[in-house]
Amino acid sequence: MGKQAGSSFLEHIRPRRIKLGALQLRATFCLGGFSFLAFIVLTITGVILLFYYQPGDKAFASLSEIDSALPYGGLIRSLHFWSGQMMVISVFLHMIRVVWSKAYRSLSEFNWITGVILLGLTVILDYSGYLLRGGQESGAASSVGQTLLKALPGGKGWAAIFFGQSSPVNGSTLDIFVWHVFILAGIAGFLQMYHFWRIRKDGGVRPL
Incomplete structure (x- = not known):
């Protein structure tokens, strides 16, 4: 039996067929793509900041040094910060668009759950x-x-794992750094790839 169209990632990047309605701007408002673009900018600027940022007690001082001593350091930090805010907004608006157009129905229920996890x-x-x-x-x-x-059942242990030994005067810890840079960002990147692939495999987006 031959391989179905859209079953591979390469066919997802350049599909043989796509619904005509999916090409219309109002079908998606490009919110998913804009969210992914913000994630790419976050990844690039984040990698650059990794070379100079120091988590823990030196966090604030290292950021001040990035702003003052690193060429275009302030610009890189600003791009990283505003890309993060725009990603939150675009993902939230994307979820509203999906609910409004009822695109979570039919074959997309599991991908809807993936989108909810990505929002979180x-x-x-x-x-x-x-x-x-x-x-x-x-x-x-x-x-x-x-x-x-900690107010949640079992939350005390999770708080220790996620926050580490943070203090009221400094929320930056090595634990938070590892979660933010490697674990959470890695999971988000993987789920986005799956999310895009699943949308195309299910026949593209559903037009309004």
């Missing part, structure tokens, strides 16, 4: 990125997050 990951990534800034603001945000997490 995006928010957590944005939150953990704020903690990595260091300083009293991130310390206060860390304290609030730990209090909320």
